[in-house]
Amino acid sequence: MNTQNTTPPHILVVDDDPGILRLLTMRLRSWGCRVSTAATAEEALARIAIDPPQLLLSDVRLPGKDGAELFEEIRKTRPMLPVILMTAHGTIPDAVEAMSRGVFGYLTKPFDSQALHEKIEQALKLSPNGNEATAADGEIWQEDIVYRSHSMAALLEEARVVAASDASVLIRGASGTGKELLARAIHRASRRANAPFVAINCGAIPEQLLESELFGHVRGAFTGAVSEHDGLFRAADGGTLFLDEIGDMPLPLQVKLLRVLEERAVRPVGATHSEPVDVRLLTATHRDLENALAEGQFREDLYYRIDVVTLTLPSLEERREDIPALVAHFIRQIAEKYDKNISGIAPDAMAALAGASWPGNIRQLFNVVEQCCALATTTLITLPLVQRALRSPAMDALSYADAKQRFERNYLVQLLKLTDGNVADAARIADRNRTEFYRLLRKHELTPSMFRGDSDAEIPAENAPPSKD
Structure with a gap:
């Protein structure tokens, strides 16, 4: 054997x-x-x-x-x-x-x-x-990562080895696969486990605020800066900083992030000097960064800084054998949250979950199980409950970043319809300069000619899926 x-x-x-x-x-x-x-x-x-x-x-x-x-x-x-x-x-x-x-x-x-x-x-x-001792340690560092599949076992073993170093790690994977959970596990398995773990989603914060959130600011640095703000780099000093969806970080901030990583020092907005920081950087993205490099949307020098080691999380459909264990884990969590006596799931209901499509991955599975638990009137989750939850709108499975992408695209479509494709007018209504507005159009693969009355181009559907670009 x-x-x-x-x-x-x-x-x-x-x-x-x-x-x-x-x-x-x-x-x-x-x-x-x-x-x-x-x-x-x-x-x-x-x-x-x-x-x-x-x-x-x-x-x-x-x-x-x-x-x-x-x-x-x-x-x-x-x-x-x-x-x-x-x-x-x-x-x-x-x-x-x-x-x-x-x-x-x-x-x-x-x-x-x-x-x-x-x-x-x-x-x-x-x-x-x-x-x-080893079993206990394994339970602690992996915490809520539930699995039975060979692919996850191999990934976690690699993560455990990487955690022992201070190398920067880029975690890839589709939305909902558990990138932040893996980042937290790496932190807990590292020598920095007793220091702070700080996480931020780069795609969920406007560009004007993201710089201050990351690097901090001094009092009076800009309108509204009535007090000093340390920023997340200094908050994570000695520990780990996790930048989720780093592929959505604007280019000007990529330059400043690269400087911090090279100098190991951070200069708050409005400050005249830098302060040293000791931070291990973990990053994650669902975007194709190689494609972003080719299109000039992501800096090559920063890419090689953050991509020292790459860990790729499989989609839920690539690890279907984990679904029973994940469902059991979620039922325990949610039953306790709702104070309900739910002991498990019927075999035919489990078979329906195991065979379903999961575009939203583990986040979507959790949402489905939560809906089933909330509506359950017996100790066992039944097939009709699962079928009802699986018919729910897929919007429930969108991450904040994906929902923001979808809203942003629909907003641009409506503006260009309103202005008949006049970019100057649309940018003025959106309170954005034309350069930035054109960047947004390229991001969502929209062209002004689509919206001009004399064009035969097809106008994009308002509910088109968000671009992963």
Whole structure:
């Protein structure tokens, strides 16, 4: 059996049938595993507390607490411990329901030796090290990142390695994939974990305010600056600054950001001198920065400063095997928030979620689960609730930056319709200079000729999706 280190993987087997315990112990030891056994759920919990395994293999039917109840107990204290349930044909529905709550998998008795071997190897690749300290540390630094997929396991291992250095990291991924969660995890796994983590979305703040927010200002620097403002670089001193959607940062601010990174010092707006700062920079974007470089919308020198290491988050559709675990995690969070007794989700409802399209990724999945929990009147989320939530408008899945992009584009379309494509008039109404107005038009792939009465060009739809440019 392939393992990630030279220490034999530790597997705990739980079954009240002595014959099954002997058979599984022989097979697992022949594959190079260290095996512990228990006949009841209560005995298994005691063994886990004393000698934590890397994988739990349990029968569904046990005296006292059954295998599903054992899993519920384990996930409260060791959410990263993979659990495989063993079941006879008559208890398959119980095992399927348990999988909807985050169980790694189930095997049907009698076992096919190859299927057992493959399932155990898959689970061990996702398991944290079995010792107490390492497992606890893993739970702390990863916090709300829930996964069972190989792609996420590999990404988090890379993130853990990168976190040990002070290298700048560019996190790529579509909106809603969890870029800020990954940035926070990197911070918690770094030597700066006890210092501040400060985050800002560069696309959500107007250009005039973003400079002051990042670098601070002195009193009287501009109208309304009635007191000194430290800015986020100084707020993050000693810790980590996360700039989300850095691809939306205006070019003039890119120049100033580059200077701060090169000099490791920040000059507040209106100040005459710079102040040293010690900040680790993490950035994120859903934009194609290489395309932005080619079009002159992003500085090449800044790009190479921030892109020392790239981590790319997969879309939810690329990690569908994580959906059951994510749903179970969200149900626990939301049920507590609403003070509702919701224990899980029906298998057919889980199947609908697993097969749905997720353009809004994890953020959209959370919104769907939250709607289901809010409307649930029983302890189990049902298929009709899921179907209703999936038919909700996709707008619910838009990030703030995407919603802002969509509004901005529709606003420009309406202005140009009103002025028949006269840029001077449209810029004056928008209180923007013509250069900036043309930049906005290029950003949204709009041309004035589309809106002139003598043009045959097609006028863009008002609800066209926001440009990712």
